[in-house]
Amino acid sequence: MPLTIVVTAKQVLDPETPASALQIDHARKRMVAPPTVPPVVNGYDENAVEAALRIKDALGAANVKVTVLSVGKAFVMDVIKKPLSMGADELVLVQDEVCDALDAFGTARVLAAAIRQMGSVDLVLSGRQASDWDQAQVPLILAELLGLPCVHITRKVEIKDRSVVVERVLPDGVEVVRAPLPALVTVSSELGQPRYPTLRGIMASTRKQPVIRKVADLGLSPADLAPKVEVLDLYVPVRQRRCEFIPGETDEEKGRNLAQRLREAKLI
Amino acid sequence: MPGVLVWAEVVDGGLASIAKELLAAGRPVAQALGEPLALALPTPREAPAVREAGLFGADVVYVAESPLLREPHPDYHLLALQGVVQQVKPSAVLLGKTPLGVVVGPRLAARLGVGMAQDVISLRIEGGALIAERPVYGGNAIARVALRQRPFVVTVRPKAFDPPEPTPGRSPPFQTVPLTLSPESVKVQVLERRPVETKGIRLEDARVVVAGGRGLGGPEPFAQLEELARLLGGAVGASRAVCDAGWLPYHYQIGLTGKTITADLYIAVAISGASQHMAGIATVKNIVAINKDPDAPIFQDARFGVVGDWRKVLPAFTDEVRKLLRQ
Numbered sequence: 001m002p003l004t005i006v007v008t009a010k011q012v013l014d015p016e017t018p019a020s021a022l023q024i025d026h027a028r029k030r031m032v033a034p035p036t037v038p039p040v041v042n043g044y045d046e047n048a049v050e051a052a053l054r055i056k057d058a059l060g061a062a063n064v065k066v067t068v069l070s071v072g073k074a075f076v077m078d079v080i081k082k083p084l085s086m087g088a089d090e091l092v093l094v095q096d097e098v099c100d101a102l103d104a105f106g107t108a109r110v111l112a113a114a115i116r117q118m119g120s121v122d123l124v125l126s127g128r129q130a131s132d133w134d135q136a137q138v139p140l141i142l143a144e145l146l147g148l149p150c151v152h153i154t155r156k157v158e159i160k161d162r163s164v165v166v167e168r169v170l171p172d173g174v175e176v177v178r179a180p181l182p183a184l185v186t187v188s189s190e191l192g193q194p195r196y197p198t199l200r201g202i203m204a205s206t207r208k209q210p211v212i213r214k215v216a217d218l219g220l221s222p223a224d225l226a227p228k229v230e231v232l233d234l235y236v237p238v239r240q241r242r243c244e245f246i247p248g249e250t251d252e253e254k255g256r257n258l259a260q261r262l263r264e265a266k267l268i
Numbered sequence: 269m270p271g272v273l274v275w276a277e278v279v280d281g282g283l284a285s286i287a288k289e290l291l292a293a294g295r296p297v298a299q300a301l302g303e304p305l306a307l308a309l310p311t312p313r314e315a316p317a318v319r320e321a322g323l324f325g326a327d328v329v330y331v332a333e334s335p336l337l338r339e340p341h342p343d344y345h346l347l348a349l350q351g352v353v354q355q356v357k358p359s360a361v362l363l364g365k366t367p368l369g370v371v372v373g374p375r376l377a378a379r380l381g382v383g384m385a386q387d388v389i390s391l392r393i394e395g396g397a398l399i400a401e402r403p404v405y406g407g408n409a410i411a412r413v414a415l416r417q418r419p420f421v422v423t424v425r426p427k428a429f430d431p432p433e434p435t436p437g438r439s440p441p442f443q444t445v446p447l448t449l450s451p452e453s454v455k456v457q458v459l460e461r462r463p464v465e466t467k468g469i470r471l472e473d474a475r476v477v478v479a480g481g482r483g484l485g486g487p488e489p490f491a492q493l494e495e496l497a498r499l500l501g502g503a504v505g506a507s508r509a510v511c512d513a514g515w516l517p518y519h520y521q522i523g524l525t526g527k528t529i530t531a532d533l534y535i536a537v538a539i540s541g542a543s544q545h546m547a548g549i550a551t552v553k554n555i556v557a558i559n560k561d562p563d564a565p566i567f568q569d570a571r572f573g574v575v576g577d578w579r580k581v582l583p584a585f586t587d588e589v590r591k592l593l594r595q
Contacts, residue, residue: 019408019565031405105383133404135386137374144378149455152371170367171527173463179456190518228383232412239568251576255584258574263592267533267554268500
């Protein structure tokens, strides 16, 4: 029996989109990018995919199966298939109209139902948070729904004797912790750059078709997924500071003038 | 009389700053609900924090005593808080958006079957619901969200509220909460703690911070930033791009997923000022930005700005600072 890893991944608005190009869609209560900017896989979720693939590298490809699981209303296939081209074995998409406006609890319920349907899963890996809503809730709720021990915000994930040993990132250091499998671990960017898809990976991923499920296939009804947190609206915060630009003929002069001005303002 | 319950964090036996801030955040909520403001402490009853709780505005104090709560292991704190919540049955539970709170908050809410809001910067009661504001999309927007099921559970962003002024002479009643925690209660086991060794002043405590961004082009220029920071008695920080590129270790990172600083003076060199970064310097009053792009978003928040090439601006600025400090 290979070790079974599920990585949760979300398709999000590209966080590198310039702020000036983002707009609030008040009816749908979210921010939207111009249609020319394609979405991306949430960066921290790519870190989680990378963590799974490192385990696969360490234990041998035949001994580990990596399934990527995503929930949403609509997917851009070239985007959401990226984990496959990085080396994941399988992609499961819960694609349903009702998944358009799920809150963290609803998303976690859908993920939990999908994971239960896969049978025995040894390790769930998730990004520490999604770069759109920055909630950092879904994996924690998911761990509770599945009854799994959970370690949040890690930079190294290894499998040792039916347990997972991880380095948890704290503001002033690192904590090495162990949890018995099955477990859920969230991964942060401190893990390091996710690998780039290889040409072979891209070729292989074009042949793999995602498994697509509806919420009803998981035994859930829309009523099960009614939001517990209601988004009322969004607004762009107003920045009121008027910047005083330091004059000067040359950049060097501006530098000297800046020091003088900070002295005048008693800041240095 | 259920109440608004603050789960306190403790530093060296005293209340952590976030605990005081949570008392400030919770006071108007308690008032609006007409309920007491309660503070739950994971400390022995003789800890100084118990006395401070009254000083900083708690109406009632719950003490959850267990040596297992001495370390910030989220699993023990979750079990302890769950025990307190079962006894107190509060209308709202407030935690800090700290490494501990961000884990305990959502897991507590999941166990109670209620929704929660993470990283809130304001909260109030309206029509029986809790309305919270929280930054989203890396700080590019603020969302207003409503929680309607009780208890309302939130984690509050550090520094979003000023701690209350201490009121001497208040000594609220306190109760101990019986707990049955044992090492067998949790599955996650801590094997080792490796603190990072920071040279000089901690970024979070520094009065002056000099930080560099992607525009520096590599790790080498940070030597110049070090030099300026040393002159000013400050610390060096960096944007996430710098740490992701491996130019500096992650404990230098300032921003939404890095450190929050409270310096008096922040000098940003070649940092564009993405919202994700600005979240870490939201309370800094004096931001100085050096950037070659006049449209860089950082200038919208800066008090002083220099539009120019940092390679020329920074050495001249540093030399002039050195001269001025010698006078």
